[in-house]
Amino acid sequence: MVKRRASDTLEDERHKKRLHESEPDWVSRLSHELTLRVLSFLPVPDLIICQSVSRHFHLLAGDSQLWKALYYNRFVRPRASRIPGIHESGIPAESLWYSSKLSKWLDEDNLVRRGKETNWKRQYKTRHNWTKGTCGVSEVPVSPEASVPPTLLHMHDGIIFMADQLHGLRAWSSQSGKGILATIPFPNHDSSPSALTVDSASASASACTITLAVGFQDGSFTLYDLQLHQRRFVTRYSHEPSSNGLISAAAISFPYLATMTASQLLSFYKFAIKDDETIESGTVGPPRLLQSLHSRTVWPPLTLSIRPQPDTVLVSIAYSLPTYLSGWTVGIQEMRLTPEGKLLESRLASAIDQNYRPLTFNNSPIPTPPPQNIPPFGHFNTSEANQIHSKPTSLSYSHPYLLVSHPDNTLTLYLVSSTTETLKISPGNRLWGHTSSVSGAHVGGRGKAVSVSTRGDELRVWELEGGFASAAARRRLAAGELSVQLRPERPTMASIPPSIDDPAPPIKSRNIGLGAALQNSGLDETSMTRGWVGFDDDKVVVLKEKYCGNQALVIYDFT
Structure with missing residues (x-):
């Protein structure tokens, strides 16, 4: 057998390379428009x-x-198909497919209005991570010792507002690298803050000023503006202390402000804006007290909300309500006023069935979880499902969703129906998934909710949009598909298709996952939460307190 020389092998390789280079690359010769058309038919894994x-x-x-x-086909169109009555209305199914019209994007049309500012791949990745519970975790120290009373927090559009007697009012950006935006001491160091509220109408991505209010234990309150460009707080108005007692809750939708005292006194104000003062110094004139109502049936936890409408203003109080010999339920009081403050109507509603008889309730006070194959509402009758057998640990109301957490590891979702004729609360639907007492929960306007356990070691994300009126929603509830537990770890390159990450070489030397995050950030298993949890489109933030007393914000990032 004749040996082949090395020069012959090299010549063969050169010949093959010339043949390979001579083959036409038809795909690269296509125009960008045709290539994009072809790529539009590919699934996400192949596209990546x-x-x-x-x-x-x-x-x-x-x-x-x-x-x-x-993004539309995965996250918007399924929501549109779940609208009650959409299939019986005669609307053709093809009308729900992708369209650039704002009317087709439901309440996510703000993403379309941004135009080129919206990074749609990043938006897709973030929403995908939400559905899987995949996120990164980090910790930011808040205070070396626990504050008494606890630190007040509010989160909106990536900005976390913190208020306590020692540090005053602080604004902190949850975006990495931006840190503290602004800080300002409180005018009266003898009184601690007891309520914090942010005007969500002003706190938008395009707004350069965010309005917020802080209530204090001496009955006073102060109105602030956070000027983002100047990175500073501006005091717009300070109200004198009141003999009505500490302010336990507040809501603002400028120029309206509502406060609730510990003695259950509701006050509704409207600020008088002077154009010359607003332009020169940012201050406003003293507010006018429009209404003052006293209640004897409102129990904490409670929350206030203001919903301005074209010709009226709706002020709502959602609260806990004890029932005779049978535990707790929830109620809501809604007042409809004119913009000038005239009370048109005040209505009350509760989640108790009119035919409910508390003395005949003989079942165990702590219900057992239903089997996975049996819907929860088949296990309980309506009267029992509406009952809360122990005092709620937290209550969150974002119309029409009213979410209550319990110490028996469950939550209850109610839907509030408010029309010009009636106000009613739907029967509660119990939500299972936590394995320990739920200390806090927060629900957003689209039905997305986040709940946290008392020790803070278990967080769950819920998709509650539309409630459980449809059979499909009831099947999702019975199958446990409404929530996912957060898993703070960065996915590896082996899971590129579902993770929507940009192609990059795998990094094997980096410590990833919750264990490494806990080790690097100092988190430990002995920490606990006081029930505060907040979130926006990108992040979930939880306030934790360690056994030694120091406080920290734990940030779960889905981007």
Whole structure:
């Protein structure tokens, strides 16, 4: 057998290379428009693989319009198909498919209005991580010792507002690298803050000023503006102390402000704005007291809300309500006023069935979880499902969703129906999933909710949009598909298709996961929460207190 020389092998390789280079690359010769059209038919995993082929395909497969359509088809269209009565209305199914019209995007049309500012691939990845509970975790120290009373917090659009007697009012950005935005001491160091509220109408991504109010134990309150560009707080108005007692809750929708005292006195104010003062110094004139109502049936936990409408203003109080010999339920009082403050109507509603007889309730006070294959409302009758057998640990109301957490490891969701004729609360639906006492829960306007256990070691994300009126929603509730437990770890490259990460070499030397995060950030198993949890589109923030007393914010990042 004749040996082949090395020169012959090298010549063969050169010949094959010339043949390979001479083969036409028809795909690369296609115009960008045709290539994008072809890529639009690919599923997400294949689209991500295409980004690793070349720089040319990396740009095309990451085109924002491709991901915009994928985002709509996965996260918007299924919500539209769950609208009650959509299938019986005669609307053709093809009308629910992707369209750039704002009317097709439900209440996510703000993403479309941003135009080129919206990174649709990043938006898709964030929403995907929400549905899987995949996130990163970090910790930010708040205070070396626990404050008495506890630190007040409020989160909106990536900004966390903190108020305590020692540090005053602080604004902190949850975006990495931005840190403290502004801080200001309170005018009276002898009185601790007892209520904190932010005007969500002013706290938007395009707003340069955010309005908020702080209530104090001596009955006073102060109105602030956070000027984002100047990174400072401006005091707009300070109210004198009142003999009515400490302010336990507050809500603001400027120029309206509502406060509730510990003695159950509700006060509703309207600020008088002077144009010259607003332009020159940012101050406002003294507010006018529009209404003052006293209640004997409101029990904490409670929450206030203000919903301005074109010709009226709705002020609501959602609260806990004890029932005779049978535990607790929830109630809501709604007042409809004119913009000038005239009371048009005051209505009350509770979740108790009119035919409910508390003396005949003989079952165990702590219900046992239903089997996985049996819907919870088949296990309890309506009267029992409406009852809370121990005092609620937290209550969150974002119309129409009213979410209550319990110490028996469960939550209850109610839907509030408010029309010009009636006000009513639907029967409660019990939510299972936690394995320990739930200390706090927060629900947003679209039905997304986050709940946290007392020790803070278990967080769950809930998708409660639409309630449980449809059979599909009841099946999801019975199957336990409404929530997912947060798993603070960064996915590896082995799971690129579901993780929607940009193609990159796997990093094996980096410590990832909750264990490494806890080790690096100093978190420990002996920490606990006081029930505060907040979230926005990108992050979940929990206030934790360690056994040694120091406080920290734990941030779960879905981006």
